[in-house]
Structure formats: C-alpha cells, structure tokens
Amino acid sequence: MHYVIIGNGIAGITAANKLRGRDSSAQISIISYEHDHFFSRTALMYAFCGQLSERCIEPYERDHYDSMKFERMRDKVVRLDADAKKLSLESGNEINYDRLLIASGSLPLMFGWPGVEFEGVGNFVTWQDLKWLKEKSESAKRAVIVGGGLIGIEVAEILLKAGIKVTFLIREDFFWPVALDKTEGLMIVEQMRHHGCDVRLSTEMKQILGADGKVVGVEITGGEKIDTDIVVISIGVTPQTAFLKDSGIEYGERGGIVVNDYLETNIKDIFAAGDCTEVVWFNGVRRPEQLWYTGRDQGEIAGLNMAGDKHEYRRSTFYNSAKLFDTEYTTAGLVNFRLEGEHNWYMREGKTDRTVRIVYLPDQTVAGFNMLGRRWDHRVLVKWIEEKRKLDWVLEHLNEANYDEEFMPPFEIPKELSGVK
Amino acid sequence: MQAGLLRSFQNSSQSRGMTAWFISAMLFAFYILMYFTSVFDPLATALGLGSRWNLYGTLYTLAIIVGGIYFLKRHGNSRYHQLRTYSLIFFQSVMAFSIPMVMEIFDTKGFVFSIFWPLKMDYFYPQNIFEYPVLLIVYAFLSALIGVPIMTILFGKRWYCSWMCGCGGLAETAGEPFRHLSNKSRKAWRFEKVSIYSVLVLAIITTVLVLVNWSLGTHAVSGEWSTEHSTLNLVSSKVQGAYQFIVAAMLSGVLGVGLYPLMGSRVWCRFFCPLAAILGIFQKFGRFRITVKDDMCISCGNCSTYCEMGIDVRAYAQANQSFKRAACVGCGICAHVCPRGVLRLENKWDFKTEPAGLTPQSIDF
Structure with a gap:
C-alpha cells in the first residue's frame, strides 16, 4: 500500500505519524515545497526575533522521517489525475498512490489592492x-x-x-x-x-x-x-486548492475541499485534512477551520481512516488560545456568535489586563468563556459548557479552572460582582 | 513574548559564537588558576579576605546576586520566579557564604547548612565531620539520609536544585543567558543517564571506602594520615584524592562552569552531580510533576529550548503527556515561557505513571 500525503504541516505529519502507528510496513510519501522538515507555523514569530532558532521550531528531531520510514519529496503538486491515481509534480516527475491525503493548507488572502505586486x-x-x-x-x-x-x-x-x-x-x-x-x-x-x-x-x-x-x-x-x-x-487565509482544478474533487463555496464526517472527499481513496478542507460547523454552516488544533485533530482522524479505521471527525466544543503581546488569551465555547438572547458576565481585575467574560443563555446556562491575562484550563471550561452548568455555579467554582503559575495572586470575584445576573 | 529572551539566538555570546568561546576560555583559565595555583592568594590577602577560597566565595556570591537581578529582569513578572530567585540569593549569601565566614571568625570550622552529602563528600568523611560539634554531625547525617528523601518526595528536586543549591543558584542566575544551549537530543539524554549514575556509584564507593578504612582504625590521627601504609589505607586515600580531583574540581568547577557559554548552565547538575542523581530517583516516586493541558500545545518549542536540563518538554506537551523526569529541577521556565499556558508545575499524589519503556518521541504513535 502506498500512501501519499500532500503537505508537511501539522495535518500532514500527524496523519503520517498515525498511519505509521497503524501500519508499520506501508510506503508513506510526503510531498512539500515549503520545507524539508515539519515546523511549527505558529512559532514563526519566535524564529523571526531570535527568541528561538530556526531549528528550535522543528518539533521532531531530524531523524524523524528516517526512523518513521517516511519518504520526502521537496516538490510541488501541479495536477491530480484521480482516475489514474497519479500526481504530476512541478519537477516533471509523476507519483502514483493507493490512498491520497490532501493537506495542502492555506494561502494568505491578498485582496485586489492596487500595488500589491510591489517589492516589499x-x-x-x-x-x-x-x-x-x-x-x-x-x-x-x-x-x-x-x-x-x-x-x-x-x-x-x-x-x-x-x-x-x-x-x-x-x-x-x-x-x-x-x-x-x-x-x-x-x-x-x-x-x-x-x-x-x-x-x-x-x-x-x-x-x-x-x-x-x-x-x-x-x-x-x-x-x-x-x-x-x-x-x-494579514487579512486572513484561504484554502490552497488551485492545483486540484479539473481533478473532479468537490469544492465548497469558500474554496475548501468538501469532506464527509470521515474526512473522505467525493473521490474514493482521497482524503483531506486541515486548512484546505471545509467541514460542517456546529451551526450547520460548511466552512474551513483554519486552526493549528483542528489541523492536528483532522490529520489524526484522516490518518487513522486511511489505514482502514472508521472514525468520525466530530467538532467538539470550540476552544482556542493566543498570546496578544504580553496578554495570554483562552477561549472556550461560543463567544461572539450572538446567540439568541445571550447575556454576558464580565469583569476586569482593577487596571490589569486580566479579564473574564462568560456568555450565558436566558436560562442561565453557560455557553462560552473569553479569558484574558490569566491562565485557564480550557478542559475544565469545556466540561462545564458540555455539562450545561449555570452561571451561579460556574462563578462559584471558577477558581477550579484557574491554571496560573504557582504563587500568583489568587483569582477572586469582587463581592459586588458575585451573583450578578 | 518574553522580552528578555529576544535575540538569544542572534547574540554571538549566546549562540556559541566567537564571544562565547572566548568567555568559555576565560572561565576555564580562571578555574584552573583558582583551583590549582596560588596566583589569587596575593589578591585575596590584599582585599583582607584571607585565603583565595574566600575570594572565590565572594565572587561566586556576587555572581549570583548580579545574575539574580538579571534573571528577575527577564522573568520577574512571575511570583514563582521572584520567590525562587530571592531564595537562591538568600541561601548563597547567608547560608553558604556569611554563616561559615562568621563561624570561622569564632574559630569554628565553617559549616554550610544548605549543602549535603554527596555533593559535599566531606560531610560523610569521618576525619572531617568529627571535627564539628555533635549537633552539626547529627544534622549532616540526618539531612542527607532523611531530609533529602522526604523533601524530594513531597516537592520534587526543585526545593533543592532551583531554590537552595549553590551550583543551581549560579546556573539560574549568572548562567541564565546560556540556558537555551543545553543539548535536547535523545543521545544527550542517554549519556546523562549513564554519566550521572556512574558518578553517584563512584561517590558511594569512595564514601564507603573511606568509612571502612576509618573504622578499621587506619584513619587520620589529629588531621594527619596514619603512617601505617596498609593497602586499604593507600587505596582509600588515592580514591578519595582522585574523586576530589575529577568530580569536585574538574567536573563541577572547571567543566561545569567553563562550559556555560557552550553547553548551557547545567552541565554539572545534569550529567555529573551525585546529589542530583539521588534527588532524581526520589523525584520519580514523589508528588512533583509537570502537568500538560491536553490538546493546547502549538509545538512552538519555547519550553524545550529554554529547558536548561535538556528535556524535550515539547515532546510531552504535544503528546498530551504529563510527566516526571529525573533530570527536571523544577525551575519552571518551561511553563513560564509557554505562550499558550500549557504547562504547570504541580505537587499532587494522583499521578498516572507513564507506560514503561516509552520515549517521548514514541508516545503519540
């Protein structure tokens, strides 16, 4: 069995790792034009300013590809011939596959500004x-x-x-x-x-x-x-799928590859994962999920399913994190979705950058959290949302979700705010 | 972004450039001259410090204080790191430096309460420890044999290695600019496991040999070696001298500090310190671990890069695997520099031990 993976990002490499875990003898090939090694895209900023070296942002030791017996091709796919199960590469080479994963990621949006072609x-x-x-x-x-x-x-x-x-x-x-x-x-x-x-x-x-x-x-x-x-x-990214045109692969409205719950495309033996796909969101809308976490989760499911499993990709309760200059950010559930009748509970600790926002529904059920400044355990927040906890209960237990470094001043809700509906 | 960590990889002095090699050469030269010659004696006398060892102690303490201020500039926005740094400065300047000095003024041999066997072999050598008052003898034995295990089971290695120890103190302060230079490869990890336990075995053999020799009565009389040249006496004194030269002088001093700018600040602690070896064993059975918040890691590599002990923390974080590693000194920098708050240092009993024989690289697959 020859598995070919287009893309050496988080979705592609995670799928390859999972495939190898399930099948120790299969031939696995990874095609990427960007870099010889998998690197953490989210860490580019640290490599830029010298907080990390370029090597530091490679999550695996360099012998990973050899020890996992992955074949690498530094090349660009220009055409997919699904009938012949064949990829044409920029170098002129061709490669046949038994099962294909498209994890080609996304490209930055450039909009049509006059002058975007200038150097700089x-x-x-x-x-x-x-x-x-x-x-x-x-x-x-x-x-x-x-x-x-x-x-x-x-x-x-x-x-x-x-x-x-x-x-x-x-x-x-x-x-x-x-x-x-x-x-x-x-x-x-x-x-x-x-x-x-x-x-x-x-x-x-x-x-x-x-x-x-x-x-x-x-x-x-x-x-x-x-x-x-x-x-x-930096106005956003769009699925990188132009090389698939005329291949018969089905696209969605936003240019992403349409996949079913098993991350299969409309063509047999072709799977897709990560930024280049469109999946159905909780609200029924089909669109890409361009996050590190979803790329990893989709890569995992796609890898297992390519090996013959039948796992459903279930988009569980949303969570994400970021760091905005010095302020850490954790979110869980549905914030900023303007749910029907939603209310917000909000507090800021004095003049610090530490804020808590809890979105809840008319029946007091908590639907989402937006937390800045402090560290919070998204697993606990997600669990509370899934357990449909009420606001009062959550405020009372909020400290249990705190994940700050030891000896940080404890999180406290000011008296005048506790119990506010 | 951690402001102080900027350009760690762009400065020549911090990325094994010419400046780093130069600093390293200077440190080697300093240690060799200090340990094996008397060139610093006149300076020490001129400064009214008596011996060159007091000059060394003064410089060492200053390095920790100045380095501590530098460390706080980098990481002082965290209470954990504030307290830890104050603690290190306190133990060096008061317990390891001032108190022994004062004791010597009162004509008592200086004793350091914050250093234990086998880091300080002298405290188990009978010809040395029996020169102290009974209370200190009891303290030396109880602290090493009972205090160290209990504290480590409760709090991990960190109560010592990154809150109290002088070697750790220098690493955490003056060594701070070089912490990212530790080797993160699996090869280095394998070497570490062989080297550190080898030194521990050497330390135990040396101690036992000296103790046996002493109890057989061939020991020193009033501070001088017996002229009775039994084979055991000869072997014992040779082994003791060799250990002193190789481990205490070369590995902990010359190499340990000399290699700061090239291999990071914890070469001694990670590869050779026999006390760290003991602490590491108890840590594996204790409460302390680093907890990983599932599915939140972005594999950026800040944790692994800034781990001075060369632990590939990211391998655990991206595999959702909370972990205990014998090497971890609990400095907490991995958690501190994580831009997504994935890691947390915790003392808790409920730890599910990882399946035996797994390397972090293989956990996920």
Missing part, C-alpha cells in the same frame, strides 16, 4: 515569508500591517521589537472582532499603543504606493499617505 509587500505565513521578512527588516525603518487579526498583532510585535516603526491598520473599530468583544479589543489596542504601535482603527488601506517597483507608502481611508518600506498583509 508580503505576508507572514510560510517559511519563505519568514526569510523574506527577516531580510526586509534588516534595512526597513517603517512597516504597515493590514488586517486586525492574530497574525497582524504577532507581526506588529516582532517588528516593533526589531526596532521598526509600525502602523497597524484595522478595518473595524477595535482589535480582533471575530474573537474579542469591543471592551477587551480596545484594551489590547491600548496595550499595543503602550508598546509604541501606531494603531489606526476603522481604517482601511486604499492603495499601495510604489516607485521603481518598490513600496514607498500606502494611502489609507481619508486619503492620508503613510511612508513605509514594508507592507504586511
């Missing part, structure tokens, strides 16, 4: 982006970041630390509206400004200005022009 405009998603931004940052004095999400804030942080003047354009009137409420979003904006970041809210980029093919500035809402040497666009 880029993203911060791939290994090549890391190299590009490192090189650029050596001579750059100013940078503009477009898009108020996680990658945007990470790039803002590392460029500031590299001594570059950063202007951060956010289309909405606070930071990260898909995850945060306005109160917390503005708190993070305040923190960014405190670190010297020029944050522009409710501001869009109109066009990129260039001279001799190089970026020199951007024009923003209202016509103001900002001089800059770099423009980093």
